[in-house]
Amino acid sequence: MILGLETSCDETAAALVTADGExxxxxxxxxxxxxxxxxxxxxxxxxRRHLELVAPxxxxxxxxxxxxxxxxxxxxxxxxxxxxxxxxxxLSAAKTLAWSRRLPLVPVDHLHGHVASLFLEPxxxxxxxxxxxxTGGHTxxxxxxxxAGYRVVGTTLDxxxxxxxxxxxxxxxxxxxxxxxxxxLARAGDPEAFSLPVARVPGFDxxxxxxxxxxxxxxxxxxxxxxxxxxxxLAASYQRAIVRALVGRTRAAAEALGAQKVAVVGGVAxxxxxxxxxxxxxxxxxxxxTDNAAMIxxxxxxxxAIPFPDYLALDAYASAA
Amino acid sequence: xxxxxxDTATDVATVAVVRDGExxxxxxxxxxxxxxxxxxxxxxxGVERGAVERLAVGTGPGSYTGLRMGLITARxxxxxxxxxxAGVSTLDALAAxxxxxxxxxxxxxxxxxxxxxxxxxxxxxxxxPVVPGSLYVGDGAVRYRGVLEDRGGTVPGxxxxxxxxxxxxxxxxxxxxxxxxxxxxxxxxxxxxxxxxQEGRLRI
Ligand SMILES: [Zn+2]
Numbered sequence: 001m002i003l004g005l006e007t008s009c010d011e012t013a014a015a016l017v018t019a020d021g022e023x024x025x026x027x028x029x030x031x032x033x034x035x036x037x038x039x040x041x042x043x044x045x046x047x048r049r050h051l052e053l054v055a056p057x058x059x060x061x062x063x064x065x066x067x068x069x070x071x072x073x074x075x076x077x078x079x080x081x082x083x084x085x086x087x088x089x090x091l092s093a094a095k096t097l098a099w100s101r102r103l104p105l106v107p108v109d110h111l112h113g114h115v116a117s118l119f120l121e122p123x124x125x126x127x128x129x130x131x132x133x134x135t136g137g138h139t140x141x142x143x144x145x146x147x148a149g150y151r152v153v154g155t156t157l158d159x160x161x162x163x164x165x166x167x168x169x170x171x172x173x174x175x176x177x178x179x180x181x182x183x184x185l186a187r188a189g190d191p192e193a194f195s196l197p198v199a200r201v202p203g204f205d206x207x208x209x210x211x212x213x214x215x216x217x218x219x220x221x222x223x224x225x226x227x228x229x230x231x232x233x234l235a236a237s238y239q240r241a242i243v244r245a246l247v248g249r250t251r252a253a254a255e256a257l258g259a260q261k262v263a264v265v266g267g268v269a270x271x272x273x274x275x276x277x278x279x280x281x282x283x284x285x286x287x288x289x290t291d292n293a294a295m296i297x298x299x300x301x302x303x304x305a306i307p308f309p310d311y312l313a314l315d316a317y318a319s320a321a
Numbered sequence: 322x323x324x325x326x327x328d329t330a331t332d333v334a335t336v337a338v339v340r341d342g343e344x345x346x347x348x349x350x351x352x353x354x355x356x357x358x359x360x361x362x363x364x365x366x367g368v369e370r371g372a373v374e375r376l377a378v379g380t381g382p383g384s385y386t387g388l389r390m391g392l393i394t395a396r397x398x399x400x401x402x403x404x405x406x407a408g409v410s411t412l413d414a415l416a417a418x419x420x421x422x423x424x425x426x427x428x429x430x431x432x433x434x435x436x437x438x439x440x441x442x443x444x445x446x447x448x449x450p451v452v453p454g455s456l457y458v459g460d461g462a463v464r465y466r467g468v469l470e471d472r473g474g475t476v477p478g479x480x481x482x483x484x485x486x487x488x489x490x491x492x493x494x495x496x497x498x499x500x501x502x503x504x505x506x507x508x509x510x511x512x513x514x515x516x517x518x519q520e521g522r523l524r525i
Contacts, residue, residue: 042514044385048506051389055396055502069401085386088353092393095356100370100401312357 001065003072003097004297005058007090008082008110009137010034010041011290012053014061016072017297021121025064026287026294029053036176040166047085054093061293069101076293076300079107080317081137087316095311105311106300110291111138112149114265116299117288119147125282129261132250132278134268135291136162136177139246141204141253144263147302153253154204161242161268164208168238171215172231182235183271189236194218196237198245204253211241239273247277265289323372325363325398326492328379329355329391330411331426331460335379337488338366344489352387355394376406377495379486381507382434382441383411383426388506399501406501409491412436415459417490419483425449425461425469433461434509443509458483 001024006013010031016024031049035041062068077094080087091107098105114133118125131142131150139161141154159167162179169178174185196218199210215238222230246268254262263282268274270289288295306314327336329352336358337347345366350358363370378395381388399406412434415424425446426434433446446465451457453473462469463484466476477483511519 037518038514042512044512045514047385047389048508048512051393051396051506054393055400058397059400085389088386089389089393092356092390093397096394096397097401099356099360100398309357309360312360313354315353 001067001071002074002076002106002297002300003058003061004076004293004300005054005090005094006078006113006291006293006296007050007054007086008078008080009086009291010046011292012050012057013291013293014057015293015297016061016065016067017120017294017301019301021119021124021298021301023120023294024067025061026292027057027061027064028290028292029057032177039170039176041083043083043085046083047089050086050089054089058093058097069097072101072103074104074106074300074305076106076108076297078110078113078296079314080110081319082110084316084318087318091314091316095314099309099312102308104305104307105314106303106305107311107314108296108299108303111140112303113295113299115142115144115150116147116302117265117284117295118263118282119301120288120294120298125261125263128259129263129282130250130254130257130259131263131265132246133266134161134246134264135266136160136166138266139206141250143257153257154206154249156206156208157201158207158209159212161206161208161246162266164212164242165268167212168215168235171212171219172234174235179267179271182239183273185232186236186239186273189232189234191236191240193230193233194237196241198241204249206245206249208242208245211238239271243271243273243277246274250278267291322374323368324375324377324492324495325359325373326377326488326495327355327359327391327394328411328414328486328488328491329387330379330381330383331387331486332384333460333485334358334387334391335486335488336362337492338362338368339489339492340368342493347487347489349485352384352390355390370402373402374404375495375498376404376501377409377488377491378406378504379411379414379488379491380408380504381411382428382443382509385508392504392506395504396501405498406504407495407498408504409494410441410507411486412441413494414486414488414490417494418485418487419456419458422456422458422483425457425459425465427461427464433465435461441507441509460484
């Protein structure tokens with residue numbers, strides 16, 4: 001079994017996955033509530049919490065799987081990209097666990113991890129496919145030819161889609177995290193009530209900063225007291241604009257690249273309107289959309305393992321190469 | 322009793338393997354290499370990792386990132402090896418290396434960590450009551466040498482071993498071994514964002 005660890009942002013996660021991609025345990029301790037009081041993830045606060053949570057989360061995962069450290073054949077861990085201080089907590093723990101038992105360590109790219117959420121059983125997705133990866137930190141279109149990696153064909157020029165949801169939620173007074181709050185409120189609103197344009201950029205890239213500005217103006221144009229009444233319409237219109245941009249670019253790229261299959265992963269893949277709009281695509285299971293360690297252990301099955309003890313001085317990286 | 326001790330709270334991380342008070346191996350490195358140094362120190366001491374009976378770890382204060390690396394390593398090691406652990410303040414370890422000296426650790430942002438009436442605290446170097454003729458050790462003492470010496474304090478040369486929180490002292494000072502989960506880092510400062518919330522500067 002592979003023991004996976006993930007601490008790149010505000011979830012402390014551990015999972016046990018078999019070589020065949022079967023999930024034996026998948027424990028995620030979310031810090032979302034902790035960060036809500038700051039209106040977003042605070043790196044120092046996240047790092048402090050990871051330190052407290054890693055060992056209990058690992059112990060819980062082993063207990064859920066009915067396993068002990070002796071049953072672990074390799075330790076997988078997110079090496080980056082992410083918050084460097086947060087990554088170092090998980091990486092240090094993973095190195096120490098691997099070293100204690102002379103196991104190999106598999107450093108995993110967090111984005112590869114999101115893609116690999118599609119390689120878990122049941123229902124593993126066979127490459128090749130075009131993958132939309134949309135999270136709070138990234139919005140990418142990836143050409144996935146095999147399970148070991150991907151090629152970036154499009155990215156966001158400014159905000160990530162998840163970030164756009166968070167900023168929109170803040171403007172509408174919905175708090176943090178914003179994606180789920182907008183999704184919920186949007187169901188009661190009219191998505192055509194407001195025209196919120198999304199900037200058209202060349203190639204297969206995305207841009208969401210203009211959309212946020214459009215929402216600022218739409219909110220400002222409302223009379224006092226009217227915001228409360230139109231909040232659901234604004235949420236629905238804003239969500240419609242983001243989803244339209246994501247779906248449009250994904251379909252265009254799939255056609256241009258001749259991709260037979262389209263897949264969607266990452267936290268934004270849990271958005272209900274996006275799931276309905278791309279119902280014909282391979283959608284990451286809801287439980288595996290937001291950050292988790294099962295996807296990290298899954299990616300490790302197709303990544304290069306570093307044998308004991310060559311990983312002892314391994315460092316984390318904050319941004320994608 | 323074989324104790325594995327280490328401290329990664331300051332720029333110079335240290336590791337020691339101590340058996341019944343005898344230092345079998347002691348090394349210094351950067352914090353990120355701590356596990357590598359533990360491996361080397363155990364090899365040098367001729368001690369198998371399974372023969373380690375106790376862990377002693379520096380709980381700071383110091384660099385938050387370095388401090389966390391030491392504590393997560395200790396917590397995970399304690400779990401994986403099934404051994405009890407104890408925390409030792411990095412200030413106490415520094416002081417133990419130079420009896421009579423005041424430990425001073427660089428706290429960044431123009432501040433220092435030191436012991437005041439035996440309690441770890443954070444303050445501006447200018448606010449440290451300097452006793453003329455007395456000794457000040459640690460990377461904070463090196464950094465603020467001018468401030469301390471101007472008021473009659475003595476700071477050993479930059480290369481002096483007195484500025485290093487050698488892990489042999491953590492092994493010697495460690496008491497109350499127990500579950501590693503209880504080991505708390507000495508941050509001594511709340512995160513900036515928390516300060517902002519409390520002062521009402523951060524509006525959500
Ligand atoms: Zn992610």
